[in-house]
Amino acid sequence: MNPLLNKLQPYPFxxxxxxxxxxxxNSAYAPVSLGxxxxxxxxxxxxxxxVTDNLGGLxxxxxxxxxxxxxxxxxxxxxxxxGLPKIDAATQVLPVNGSREALFSxxxxxxxxxxxxxEGGPLVMCPNPFYQIYEGAAYLxxxxxxxxxxxxxxxxxPDYRGVPAEVWPRVQLLYLCSPGNPTGAVLTxxxxxxxxxxxxxxxxxxxxxxxxxxxxxxxxxxxxxLEAAHRLGRDGFPRLIAFSSLSKRSNVPGMRSGFVAGDAxxxxxxLLYRTYHGSAMSPAIQAASVAAWNDETHVEExxxxxxxKFRQVTPLLQEVLDVQLxxxxxxxxxxxxxxxxxxxTEYAQRLYAxxxxxxxxxxxxxxxxxxxxxxxxxxxxxxxxEVEECLEAAQRIVEFTKKLS
Numbered sequence: 001m002n003p004l005l006n007k008l009q010p011y012p013f014x015x016x017x018x019x020x021x022x023x024x025x026n027s028a029y030a031p032v033s034l035g036x037x038x039x040x041x042x043x044x045x046x047x048x049x050x051v052t053d054n055l056g057g058l059x060x061x062x063x064x065x066x067x068x069x070x071x072x073x074x075x076x077x078x079x080x081x082x083g084l085p086k087i088d089a090a091t092q093v094l095p096v097n098g099s100r101e102a103l104f105s106x107x108x109x110x111x112x113x114x115x116x117x118x119e120g121g122p123l124v125m126c127p128n129p130f131y132q133i134y135e136g137a138a139y140l141x142x143x144x145x146x147x148x149x150x151x152x153x154x155x156x157x158p159d160y161r162g163v164p165a166e167v168w169p170r171v172q173l174l175y176l177c178s179p180g181n182p183t184g185a186v187l188t189x190x191x192x193x194x195x196x197x198x199x200x201x202x203x204x205x206x207x208x209x210x211x212x213x214x215x216x217x218x219x220x221x222x223x224x225x226l227e228a229a230h231r232l233g234r235d236g237f238p239r240l241i242a243f244s245s246l247s248k249r250s251n252v253p254g255m256r257s258g259f260v261a262g263d264a265x266x267x268x269x270x271l272l273y274r275t276y277h278g279s280a281m282s283p284a285i286q287a288a289s290v291a292a293w294n295d296e297t298h299v300e301e302x303x304x305x306x307x308x309k310f311r312q313v314t315p316l317l318q319e320v321l322d323v324q325l326x327x328x329x330x331x332x333x334x335x336x337x338x339x340x341x342x343x344x345t346e347y348a349q350r351l352y353a354x355x356x357x358x359x360x361x362x363x364x365x366x367x368x369x370x371x372x373x374x375x376x377x378x379x380x381x382x383x384x385x386e387v388e389e390c391l392e393a394a395q396r397i398v399e400f401t402k403k404l405s
Contacts, residue, residue, distance in 0.1 A: 007139040011132060012364040019349055019361070029356035032393040034381040036360075037181065037331065041251045041305060041386070044298040050288035051255075057283025064280045065271060066095035073293040074259045081213075082227035091264040092237070094271055095281050095289070098256035099211045099245040103175070104137045106241070106260070109273040110173045110205050113142030120144075123167065125174040127158040129182055129366035129375040131209065134175040143172065147369035155327065156183035157191060160198070171204045179212040179222050182365050182380040183333045184326020186216075192228035199239050205266065208242045211258070214249040214299050215306050216328035226262060237262040241270075248330070249299055250292045257281065257289045306330055309387045316394045317381075320401035330383050333362070337377035340404030344377050355396040 010018075016035055025031065065071070068089070075089035087093060096102035107124060116122055124138035128147035138145040146167060150156040158176065174195070178187040187195075199206055208225035216222050225242045234240070245258035260267065274280075281289075292298075314325050314332065322335035336347040344361040351357050360382075362375030383390045 002140070004139050004142070008136050009132070012360060015364045016348070016358070016360060019345060020352055020358070023349060023353045025352055025356040026354055027356075029396065031356045031358070032385070032389055032396070033358040034360075034383065034385075034390075034393055035358040036384075037380075037382040038384060039248055039251045039253055039330075040384045041302055043251050044292075044295075046295070046298075047250060047252060047255075047288050047292050050291040051284050054284045054287035057287065060283065062280040062283050062286065064275045066281060067283070067286050067290075069290050070095050070281075070286045070293075073290045074261065077293045078226065078261060081221070082224050082230070084226060084230050087261065088264065092267065093259055093261045094267050094274070095286065096243075096258050096260055096274075097279055097281055098247060098253075099209060099243040099258040100133055101256075101279065102243055102258065102260050103131075103133050103207065103209060104140075105273065105277060105279070106207055106243075106270065107137035107141040107143070107173055109270050110207075110266075111138075111141035111143045112172065115172065116170050119170055121170070122172045123170040125163075125171050125204075127175070127177060127180065128369050129362065130175075131177060131181050132365075135367070137175075138173075145367075146171065147367050149369055149372060149374045150180075150183055150185070154185075156180065156185045156333065157187060160191075160194065168198060168202045168204075171202060173205050173207060174199070175207045175209065176225075177209040177212075178225070179210075179216065179326070179328030181212065181329060182331045182360075182362070182375075184212075184329040184331055186222045186327040187228075189223060189228055189231060192223070192225065193232055196229065196232060196234060196240075203239070205239045205241065205263075208240065210242055211245040212248055212329035213244060215303060215330050217307055217310060217325055218327065222328045236264070239263055239266070241266055246289060246292050249302070251302060252288075252292065255285050255288065257285055257292075305387070306383070309383050309390050312387065313383060313390050313394045316391070316398055320398050320405075332381040332383065333378055334381060335378050336401075339401045342404065344375070344379050348379055351397065351400050355400050357393045357396050357400075359397075 071089040075087040122143040126134040148158040151159040241262040247253040362378030366375030
């Protein structure tokens with residue numbers, strides 16, 4: 001077996017399962033899970049119909065590059081959403097089976113494990129806390145992850161300015177998530193300007209995970225990586241690839257439909273890799289994806305549901321916890337160590353046992369780096385269910401937390 005597999009840690013939800021093992025939740029309450037960030041709003045009917053109307057496509061092998069219609073729909077959405085000039089659908093866009101598999105496989109195509117061996121080997125830079133796929137992708141590509149802790153003073157954006165100068169020459173790939181998971185932080189144009197300058201100086205590729213881009217709470221939509229590059233005059237998006245998905249935007253996590261877009265030279269090589277990897281998207285899913293990318297009405301309706309939930313739930317939780325409305329995404333990142341002095345794991349375990357509400361300990365979403373685990377003493381709450389269920393969970397959390405003080 002590949003010995004690099006031994007470096008992979010259990011996924012956060014496996015750790016949560018172990019934390020709750022042996023615990024019998026209070027049966028007086030119906031179970032409510034705020035632990036897993038899986039969209040629960042109904043899938044729009046027109047997307048379901050597009051799948052069933054195109055099942056005839058199952059009779060043939062799909063092309064890894066996807067259909068012309070799908071690439072054109074994605075390119076058109078990018079142009080409309082981010083105010084971009086003409087995107088070349090043939091060279092700057094590639095459909096993928098959800099952003100997760102592409103984020104993982106991308107490192108295999110980018111990392112050269114033979115480079116920088118004398119200096120300690122290649123690095124993949126990751127935010128901390130983070131989406132665990134980045135870490136696994138780093139290890140399995142033959143690199144090591146380097147974690148950049150979030151800065152609470154900057155709304156939990158990663159503190160790239162604190163990275164030692166000697167680290168940057170070893171970085172070959174930088175993963176970022178904006179809007180962030182679990183913090184909801186959105187990078188600013190100045191943040192992007194600094195990262196692009198570092199990429200130009202050291203030659204690393206930026207993988208911008210933007211799967212939460214359409215769930216936001218301010219009037220202005222979150223800035224995207226391609227949009228930032230365009231505003232800063234970076235024609236052709238050098239060393240920049242954006243990753244996006246329909247899962248959260250359109251409530252279709254089971255479709256596994258997303259895309260990568262950006263630097264055409266990188267995507268040409270990534271397409272070659274994917275041809276061997278065997279990751280072509282089903283024709284029926286491609287047809288449904290075209291319909292989804294071409295429609296914004298359902299996205300606006302979906303966003304309105306999240307806005308309504310967060311506007312009601314956040315003030316309730318602020319009565320007892322240190323928590324703020326995020327810039328975007330569908331998580332609340334709450335500090336809980338003021339509640340009876342409990343750690344994040346103790347808080348989650350007791351809340352589950354006494355009130356049958358599941359939340360995810362923040363320490364499970366981060367690593368000990370530079371002397372600190374930035375997720376410690378926080379919990380992530382995924383407000384993915386309908387508003388009534390989220391409000392019920394919030395009321396139980398308030399009651400539980402008040403009891404601790």
